[in-house]
Amino acid sequence: MPEGGAVSHALPMTARSARAAASLQRALLLALLALVACLFSPRAQADTCTASMTPITFPAVNPILGAAVAGQGTLTVSCDFTSALAIGALVCVNLGAGANGQQDPRLMSNAGSAVRLQYRLSQNSNMSPVWGTVTSGQPIQLTFIRPLLGGQPPAQSVTIYGQVLPNQFTVPTVNNATTTYTEAFSGNATLNYLFYTVTLANCSSVPLVRTVPFTVSAPVTNNCTISTSQNMVFDGAGTRSLLNSPIDASATLAVRCTNNDAYRIRLDGGRYGTVAQRYMQRTGGTQRIPYALYTNSTRTTLWGDGTGGTNFFTATGTGNIQTVTVYGRVPAQPAPVPGSYSDTVTATIEF
Template sequence: MSRSRHRLVMLCASVLLCVLATLMPGRAHAQTCTATVSSISFGTVSPITRAAVNGSGTINVTCNWTVVSLAPTALVCLNLNATQPRVLTQTGGTATMQYDLYSDQAHSISWGSTGAATTPISVTLQQPLLGTSTTASITYYGQIAANQPTVPTANNGDTVYSHSFSGAETSLMYGYYLLGILGPPGCSSLTTSGGSLAFTASATVTNNCNISASNIVFPAAGVLSSALSATGTITAQCTSGDAFKISLNGGSSNAVNARTMVLSGGSATVGYQIYSDAQHATPWGDGSNGTSAVTGTGSGNTASFTMYGVVPAQSTPQPGTYTDSVTATISF
């Protein structure tokens, strides 16, 4: 009789141990968190606009639990350890363009790391009621800093700038806890590593130019027995490294080598010419009929080019105001 009771007690103890075993947390490798980061592209950038350029990417974070877990909450912290200021580097070159990545759309919180005492991107995930895995999507934001007009292109064409994150520049840390009892912990307290995060930030710097011009206003004259001179200015701004050409058309005469101003409200004309040099040796035109266009290479900053206008001595037509409309075109 006593032996039967002893066997019954042992059986109950075994059942109890089995139940307790199912309530214990799974081994560390069974509960893991991983993340993937989409690359961020800022698209086409024209530095001479001096404007900031924004972009965004997505982080997908996945955590797994055992079927029964005493730690149903997971904290995941994504560290960006890359040094600041962060730069995109010209493909095949050394030129750089400053930018940064942020956790907020207002670009006020730079994506940082606990190691640098800055703020990593973090997310908290809960074990689902059904299943053992859940995924959260987070948007991160990027901005190319404004006022970088001298960022160059290469070989007079669109140029890719990029920053590829890998290795020690990124890290993922995570930890599981029971909300309200053992946590929540902070990112700096996490000790389990989920590896690094590989992604790329990129932008394409494109050639671009702006152009403006002031008028050439000759002095009033009663007779045209001697030459009259006046100047005007063309202002151009082109991407650094961008070769450009500025041409002037023939105006109302449609002749770059024989320009004329026409009497307002009439048909009388006054001949004149525009030169690119103070010695009046090089007529500024489109490269035809003995004229030359002005060429240069952009620096990213504005550059000024003087137009030298001359009305040579000639027969004086009837009095009045004489004008011509000339179009300046910049090619790049």
């Protein structure tokens, strides 16, 4: 070895060790790319969201009143963050057409009726926009943010408002009893959610994850209304001195009963007689003249309360106003004291 010199020894790189180094570099590069992909793309691995919906049960619906009926339920959603990278979650709850196949308005049904009960659901009490999907109506959209100090974000509850639409006068009951109309949502209500790390997605790009089953129902009740649309006036009976021939007249009642609901109308005996023998009394006096009320135009069936040989008037409601005619007759009789004769009869509808 030369004096003052340095000795060096080169270690040659073999082909085998070079390949190992290249493989290590590729592995590190792939790991880096995977990390970047995780940081800048949504995640839905072990992170989960769940939802539940209470049944929506409307109070009694009285179709002949024509009024809207309000009800509500509660949608509850919670999200659990288990991955290390997700910072938030977008949840979209879509509601498609239910079991009766229509979305706006939605329809409740009963097996005994071909008529449907129309209603709407919305996140807002003014019923706009209606709860639907990204293509029809509007889904319910919620955002969950991962707490900075750890743990899970609180569950979120949304009030779902329902409205049975007004002016559905002809919705029927079945078998003369309160009838429950329903619609079920099984695969029609869907929970779509997406966990994200950087950018927030929108509902149109959030995938379906699970369904949120629930039901909507409303009891439809029977009801009737009755009023006098025309009083009975026997023309000439109170002004002429002779009643030597019968005098006929009629009055009309306006009746509205729930569609398919059987009803009957009874008449009392008035102020001065009975259902079998009615009287009108002279104003300012005590003199009376007999008369009768009938259910038919031939005046052969006495109308009363089912006693004393009288009958009820019976029919079935349609949901619309029905005109019921009361037929009257003053029989031929000896000449009464001149004056104005009258009576007041009360009609009662039973259903």
